[in-house]
Amino acid sequence: MNFKTLYKSPVALMLYGVCLCTTVNGQVVQVESAPFTFEPMPKHSAIAITVTTAIANYHYKKVKIDDSLSTRIFDNYLSKLDKAHAVLLASDVKEFEKYRFQMDDALVSGDLSGAFKLFGVYATRMNERAEYALATLKTAQNLSSTDVYDFSREELPWFNSLKEEDQYWNKRIRYELISLKAVNNDEKKAYQTLTRRYEKLKKGLDILKSENAFEVFMNAFTETVDPHSTYFSPKASTEFNMQMNKSLEGIGITFSFQDELPVIISVVKGGPVDKSGKIAVNDRILAIAQGENGEFEDAVGLTQDEVVQRTRGAKGSIVRLRILPAGAALVSKPKEVTIVRDKIILEDQKVKSEVKSVKQGNSTKKIGIISIPNFYFDAAAFNKGDKDYASTTADVRKALKAFETQGVEGVMVDLRNNGGGSLKEAVELTGLFINYGPVVQVRNANGKIQVESDKDSLVVYGGPLTILINRLSASASEIFSAALQDYGRAVIIGEQSYGKGTVQTVYPVGQLTGQNDPSLGSLKFTMAKFYRVNGASTQHRGVTPDISFPSKYESLNIGESALKNVLPYDEIAQARFSPVVGLKGVNELKQHHQERMNASQEFKFLVEDIQKVKESNAKKTTVLDLNKFALEQQKQQADELARLNKRRKLQGLQPVAALGDQTKSAVDYVQDESLQITAELISKSAGKSASK
Structure with a gap:
């Protein structure tokens, strides 16, 4: 199932003046929101030209910087900003079309003004969505309806009007309230948590800088060429080098974002997460808490840096994760896992x-x-x-x-x-x-x-x-x-x-320009290919x-x-x-x-697991009814627990009282x-x- 949430998106509203209006429950609400503007820094022009030259001349793929590439960069840039088609209006996208065949010119000349304007419009639109959400959360919402919420809008057109967009976001907010209430059965806390989420989103938008706009645009370019080519800002470059050196104290995972949630893509052998046996590749991190009693903070809305900061820490300290297992339906109750941070032991x-x-x-x-x-x-x-x-x-x-x-x-x-x-x-x-x-x-x-x-x-x-x-x-x-x-x-x-089957190399951009300036970031790009x-x-x-x-x-x-x-x-x-x-x-x-x-019964379980994942991914909608949601969650948990204990019995293991109580099975059927x-x-x- 796709979980389209946009809080991590780097940016959101066309300019309608300083005073903007929207509706909540049919009532006109005044929303004060100044437009966002971003201007390229002087160094951005030089970096863009250098990176473009390097990609054109040295990338394994013979890259021609022309209008054909430009239109693909344009589409990828829009996707990186609003993949779920949940923020921009159709009129915005129509206005953006004038830049479709200018992306290549911007990279070659270093004139990034058009790309930065797109970023500013999206940031303004996203800010409007945050304002709308905060206004909506001030009034009680109907959590028992027959309305249907669509998890994925990726294949749907952009909204034709603010009214149409508001209707979608009202459903989305109600879904988020239902999901939060289902975790702890506290409706007041659900409103408070969601309010903090959108306040955090708004604050995050307020501190966006030109560096953010530049990195998003440059990666729209590099990833159009190939997904393993990446421009790293100075901060991202430092983080990349630290990960490559594996010199961190933490929990031993790497992750990426999928549908705006941190998704675990690898577990370091011998690290705290691996030793816990309770977290696996492709599990989704829903929330993070510090210490034994710290309050959970939603992972939705966190940037990559923020997730790293919250999971990394001193040896011996505790971090708690709220995890949704790989392939589990969104109605599944997440499990909470306590991890003690440690130095990753190379041995x-x-x-x-x-x-x-x-x-x-x-x-x-x-x-x-x-x-x-x-x-x-x-x-x-x-x-x-x-x-x-x-x-x-x-x-x-x-x-x-x-x-x-x-x-x-x-x-x-x-x-x-x-x-x-x-x-x-x-x-x-x-x-x-x-x-x-x-x-x-x-x-x-x-x-x-x-x-x-x-x-x-x-x-x-x-x-x-x-x-x-x-x-x-x-x-x-x-x-x-x-x-x-x-x-x-x-x-x-x-x-x-x-x-x-590709080989990448990393160069400091300063080295490519003949300078020794770490503030220019670095470029990772594909330079060779493996063959059997x-x-x-x-x-x-x-x-x-x-x-x-x-x-x-x-x-x-x-x-x-x-x-x-x-x-x-x-x-x-x-x-x-x-x-x-x-x-x-x-x-x-x-x-x-x-x-x-x-x-083999174990093989049958494996086949059933695969089928359940397929069914979960195929589900795109849900009815916005708290009681139905809770009943579905309870039934799914009961089915999963019964199935788990059936498997444990076959393996000669004692049954567990609840999901999440077990570690990895001692039986490795595939091995x-x-x-x-x-x-x-x-x-x-x-x-x-x-x-x-």
Whole structure:
């Protein structure tokens, strides 16, 4: 279900004079609101020209700065400002049309006045919406009606009049009141909370600066070229560098905004959130509270900086999050999770290994599991000559050597949720499992192809091998798994991977201009593309597993293919490589896998989970009736609790009294079934060896 809320939007009302009028419950209300205006700073012109030149000349995609690009920038800019079509009027958009073919000229010349005017109009309009909401909340609203509220207006036209817009916003405010009252059954508090929300929105608009307008417009440009190219303002640049260095004390998540709510896009292995076991990727953060007794503050309306500030903090301090689980309907009651902030321990993000005995039929196989959360490489220690520098490959090598002494018969590498990391490590890790040869091809913006290869003939492990991936396995994970799939060295199990086959680099804009001025921000842009040794790109399509599981991420718009303006899939010439003797019997492995899944209750739960997410996302409207909303929420909670306890009983776990009381299930069905596949692969490999 889409949750279109606009409080984080950087900006909102055409100029109707200082005294504006609107209606609340049919009564004319005077709203005092001066128009917002923004003027480019002198440095913005130079930055725009420099960034545009860099993108045009050095981006992997051959970018022509012309009217064709201009019209796409224009549409993207409007989308970034008012994606939900809930603030601007049709007359505003019609007036904006005169700028449609001027966006390219603005970037080349540095004359940003038109783009800033659009931003000012939107900021004024948004301010009017805040004023309307605050006026509306001063009177009691009808929370028991047959009116229908539409969650998503993205595909609907902009409003033709203020009256039409007011009608929508009145429904929206009533929906928000109903949602808030359903959390704590306190209508007075719901009005107070929502009033504070819109007061905060209004204050946020009041402190907007030219830097905000500039960053939004520049990213409307860069993201039109490709979604991984970004202009960072000085403040955003500092934050990006801190995240890359992973030197923060906090809770161990990264997030982005989806439909104006913070959505968790990754959980740092070993961080406080990961250890809690109660929060997962694609969960939505509804509210944040400090300490054990602090009042919850709505996440709706917070900027990215504000969410970071509220989740980050000193080691040992407490933050409480109100979470709506991934795929849950908006009528679901959110769960509250208490997290103790801590220093992210790098050791917890390193390779982990264990040995499991897997029973299959009348035999038991010993399988070594290697879990790789990311591809890490301590370049600083390496450059200093430290022989014990941190390295994924070194740690996996140690695990494989240890397996030899433990009688391991097969190995499974678990790359689920591994977002990538060092290209060097992806290449060297592949080399542990093959004799020698190319691992990945990298083509730069000039079309030059560089082949990254394993150059030694040492094979650390040559036995039965499977690799487990999911939709969140990206970049270096895809390079590693694709190479071993192309060589016929491993059976790939799981879900289609993320599909990020591009390489980005970050340059300080000051460096591009020949200055050393950090106040100019930085530019991240795509400068190369990865290709498999068979010539196919991992871009967009990712890696397709040999044996698949249904994906719980299928309906959550995760992956490269869910993004706009992504670079396309394509192919280049195959590199020269010699596959190992092809894996045989994969079709039989696939057949037996399907038979086990069909007989498994856990698999049925997985299929049901996916279907529930699809149904939730398909729901676009709700009736504005508090009683119906509460009853639907109660029923859904009861159904979810009953289903949860049914699953726990099958797993041999004690039932829980309420949702949110449980941590992650001790049973990892996907891993367990993948181990069954690995065990069968061991048997086939043994039979093959015996027949030689």
